[in-house]
Amino acid sequence: MRIFFGILILIFSFQSLLNADDISEFQIAGISIGDSLLDFYSEKEIEKFYNYDDLPSDMKFRIADDENKTGQYDGLQFFYKPEDKKFIIHSVSGHVYCYSNNECNKVLEQIKSDMSKSLGNLEFKKNTYKHFDDKSGKSIGTVYFLNINNGSLDVDYINWSKKMNYTDNVSVSLNTNEVIDWLESNYGTN
Numbered sequence: 001m002r003i004f005f006g007i008l009i010l011i012f013s014f015q016s017l018l019n020a021d022d023i024s025e026f027q028i029a030g031i032s033i034g035d036s037l038l039d040f041y042s043e044k045e046i047e048k049f050y051n052y053d054d055l056p057s058d059m060k061f062r063i064a065d066d067e068n069k070t071g072q073y074d075g076l077q078f079f080y081k082p083e084d085k086k087f088i089i090h091s092v093s094g095h096v097y098c099y100s101n102n103e104c105n106k107v108l109e110q111i112k113s114d115m116s117k118s119l120g121n122l123e124f125k126k127n128t129y130k131h132f133d134d135k136s137g138k139s140i141g142t143v144y145f146l147n148i149n150n151g152s153l154d155v156d157y158i159n160w161s162k163k164m165n166y167t168d169n170v171s172v173s174l175n176t177n178e179v180i181d182w183l184e185s186n187y188g189t190n
Helices: 002-009 043-048 101-118 177-184
Strands: 062-066 075-080 091-097 125-130 140-148 151-159 169-176
Touching (some): 075 169, 101 151
Antiparallel strands (some): 062 075
16 A cells, blocks of 8 residues: 555656646646646547536536546546637546545545655645535535645545445645636636
8 A cells, every 4th residue: 555655646756846836847647737638638539538518617617537547546637628729737636536434534644644745744734625516515525735836736535425426536636726716616606
């Protein structure tokens, strides 16, 4: 298990984590904010990604999931603007499925701890929330985040209610401030 966490830390693979000036200097699976999805996928592959276009949203961003196992991740998620023909990435996440609350909490705490040490023992802020996609209020998210210029680095555990029929997961995400604002406005619907 320790090797797994060591690999997760390598997702932030640039020279000095402590000297990062901008969220775009981080990488997840070799992908950074500001990159084009076309550098990693063909347009046909991108079109086949699962998306959330049918959910309430102002469609400022398209959320697209590559559910193919990629290295240490069970899948990747991207936010890009639907009208952008260059498919510029505004958010990238790698997620790992876990099958018990205990397993997810261990993964979350270990990743957070390892990342904090790698970042010079910086303290992550914590937020617990009811996931807005679950109207019953029974799906709970716990996120540890670190604000970095122009965005945030998040480690998130979503404990989905049985009703939602999703698999609990822990994710590591890079988000621009624009994406954060959009998410906080309930996908632009508030």
